[in-house]
Amino acid sequence: MQLRISATNGIPIYEQIVRQVKFAIANGALTTGEHVPSVREMAASAAVNPNTVARAYRDLQTEGVLLPVRGMGLAVTPEARKLCRGSRLEMIRERLQSVLAEAQLSEVTADEIRQLVEKELAKWKG
Amino acid sequence: MQLRISATNGIPIYEQIVRQVKFAIANGALTTGEHVPSVREMAASAAVNPNTVARAYRDLQTEGVLLPVRGMGLAVTPEARKLCRGSRLEMIRERLQSVLAEAQLSEVTADEIRQLVEKELAKWKG
């Protein structure tokens, strides 16, 4: 799996990693029992510090998504798929809600929002 | 004007203040020449640290939206309305783009996004 990290979007790198690993599991790109790329490997491929990857993996362990296999790296837990599928939409929804709440405050109209959304979705086809 | 501050949405409090003052100006709730509430007053009504309000006001001065009037506090500049109306949709668009970019990465479908959006917009009628 290849990460897409942005150093400028305000979201901490370790959290971007957490989210993208969850997405990969939710999508089936990583399946139960399979091993996630090693800390060093992932760090190299994403050009970030190994400690940053380690922190993301640690967070995923406390959430029950990853499980350490001594000397063999980190494996995706059996519950991971369910956890990640459940939280995937939720993660998007939370951010979306926050934006739309502000939009309402700004008295932008619902139709203006719909136009903005459709304009972005139109790019997805490519 | 009454601020609605969320301490948990990840956006710095001072920036939430900046944005909401801009919205108020764009909407005509604050008009040219009118004075913005004093730092102390605003801080008290929104239950935030006065330093935080001061920082927001400082940023608004830098952008040319507010202007200090000796002994009278801060006034809305003549060009403020234009500045704020112009940036209002843009501010929303930026955040929306960021969310949808992540949504694409997560392989959520466009229709799922539309449903989430409509679900939120439905709340606006109240």
Next chain:
Amino acid sequence: MQLRISATNGIPIYEQIVRQVKFAIANGALTTGEHVPSVREMAASAAVNPNTVARAYRDLQTEGVLLPVRGMGLAVTPEARKLCRGSRLEMIRERLQSVLAEAQLSEVTADEIRQLVEKELAKWKG
């Protein structure tokens, strides 16, 4: 609060900190709303790296024991006391259970265990 850190007992320093902070809360040495010593302060007084303290505090946050107050440090949550009182005995019990499970395997007798325990408890009076 003053930590007692052992670098040689096998328990990670950050976890020793986590446990001792919980003990302090369970005992009432730290009460709801009160602020825990700052990362830098605690690090200095315990002669450990600030990052190590920060990690312990971060873990305590994810457990809901501490809550960040922007710019003001970390406060003990209202639920903290309950959480910590509940887990205090539990933390001891877990380790005790592990030792006694091994003792049973080694076929040490129950009376030998009782003697060992009493010998240690006798030291507590001082």
Next chain:
Amino acid sequence: MQLRISATNGIPIYEQIVRQVKFAIANGALTTGEHVPSVREMAASAAVNPNTVARAYRDLQTEGVLLPVRGMGLAVTPEARKLCRGSRLEMIRERLQSVLAEAQLSEVTADEIRQLVEKELAKWKG
């Protein structure tokens, strides 16, 4: 001999093996001259990595408990029994001391400790 390995109690697997072999010798389950199960056999029966068993056996050789016999595997040395009987209680005592030291720090009372201990010992009758 059948090992009981816990992957979650924090004690390295190889050390659990070392200790349990010592217990078996102290109890007479393994006697002088007798051969310990082969690395492969032990690894299979305990479902651990053969390297891990090999390391445990290596440590036991270093301590003079096991002795390699050309082409025949590892035999229990004549002095093993004495060594193991002597260290058995000591091994337990060390861990017990560590737990009780923390218990004292947590201000759990001596009586609470006694109750916990008795509760565990009560299970031994089975």
Next chain:
DNA sequence: GTGGTCTAGACCACG
């Protein structure tokens, strides 16, 4: 080889 821990130090965001 793997992950885990700890140290050190820089930089930033926030109040």
Next chain:
DNA sequence: GTGGTCTAGACCACC
């Protein structure tokens, strides 16, 4: 002043 993030690098434990 506070905590948060990230980098860098060393060392260890385990398999």
